[in-house]
Amino acid sequence: MVIDLRSDTVTQPTEAMVESMREASLGDDSRDGDVTVRKLETMGAARMGKEAAVFMPSGTMTNLVAILAHTQRGGEVLLETGAHILNSELGGITAVAGVFYKGIPGHRGAMDLERLADTIRAPTRQNFGTALVCMETSHNRAGGAVLPLEHMKAVYGLARRHGVPVHTDGARIFNAATMLRIEPSAITEHTDSVCFCVSKGLSAPIGSLLCGSADYIERARAFRRMVGGNMRQAGPLAAAGIVALETMVKRLEQDHATAKRLAEKLHRIDAGLVKPADVETNLVKVELPKNGRIAAEWSAALKALGILVSPSERYALRFVTHRHIGDAEIDAAAAAFTKVRLALT
Numbered sequence: 001m002v003i004d005l006r007s008d009t010v011t012q013p014t015e016a017m018v019e020s021m022r023e024a025s026l027g028d029d030s031r032d033g034d035v036t037v038r039k040l041e042t043m044g045a046a047r048m049g050k051e052a053a054v055f056m057p058s059g060t061m062t063n064l065v066a067i068l069a070h071t072q073r074g075g076e077v078l079l080e081t082g083a084h085i086l087n088s089e090l091g092g093i094t095a096v097a098g099v100f101y102k103g104i105p106g107h108r109g110a111m112d113l114e115r116l117a118d119t120i121r122a123p124t125r126q127n128f129g130t131a132l133v134c135m136e137t138s139h140n141r142a143g144g145a146v147l148p149l150e151h152m153k154a155v156y157g158l159a160r161r162h163g164v165p166v167h168t169d170g171a172r173i174f175n176a177a178t179m180l181r182i183e184p185s186a187i188t189e190h191t192d193s194v195c196f197c198v199s200k201g202l203s204a205p206i207g208s209l210l211c212g213s214a215d216y217i218e219r220a221r222a223f224r225r226m227v228g229g230n231m232r233q234a235g236p237l238a239a240a241g242i243v244a245l246e247t248m249v250k251r252l253e254q255d256h257a258t259a260k261r262l263a264e265k266l267h268r269i270d271a272g273l274v275k276p277a278d279v280e281t282n283l284v285k286v287e288l289p290k291n292g293r294i295a296a297e298w299s300a301a302l303k304a305l306g307i308l309v310s311p312s313e314r315y316a317l318r319f320v321t322h323r324h325i326g327d328a329e330i331d332a333a334a335a336a337f338t339k340v341r342l343a344l345t
Ligand SMILES: Cc1ncc(COP(=O)(O)O)c(C=O)c1O
Pocket: 057, 058, 059, 060, 061, 063, 084, 085, 136, 138, 139, 140, 169, 171, 172, 197, 199, 208
């Protein structure tokens, strides 16, 4: 049996999702609109405390469209150096939106506020100025760390004082909200726009939503069309997304508990691998010994034992827990890790 800890995107739709997809409306969302897509967009906007939302096929596309709708060519986007938008979205913000970025160093995904204050700037005759500030919570590269609300508030306040909009990549915002024990709308008070995915720990097969003011989302709809994100009979995808929002949010705390269990087990094997206190959500970043055996070798050895994980840095692995991972899978993964560690160190 294979235990897949590479990502929460591997989650399969639930029976209820499949049933809802079968029954879903088949309106042309790009022409007359589709009632199920509209329902999901209304639900998504409400959960995020925003006026409107627009449904898209991927998180990458929602971030790209968010940036297109906020900025103009030549503007600067400021974001934490480990941000997914900066590291994993293939430079779309530059290639497609024509903006360029400045990475702000941070701690656990939170930008250094002094560096941010020093970098944000108004347009002059010589430059276009800061067009947008982006945050990410939970933060993928920072091992699923959740941005403290105080930090988000400070970033939003600073950006507003400069008249700069803020976008938040909330691909896993429901994990962040679960960890903070608040509604996502209490997080998104501190951002103008936010995107989130139903396709990750919430188990829907496909889909992300961009949320913001009604005017902003109207503008985003045109950019969605420009980048080929207008879908036709998207009702079945939206139907699964609705079931995800209705039934899959509460259980995310189970994924956080299994991630913690994994972290504690690995910590007992070697305290240098991971600090359990750093594991706030469903991602576990494991720091490997820097002995020349790189993360790809560890993941290949784990794969040979039926455990799939992602090499996230030269000497770091990423384990992600989700609906198909329970205590037994965690115990098997930790046992396999022990064997691999004996072989590689
Ligand atoms: C923080 C973050 N943002 C955006 C994305 C992109 O989502 P998608 O894979 O749907 O394009 C991911 C995917 O893992 C992510 O972790």
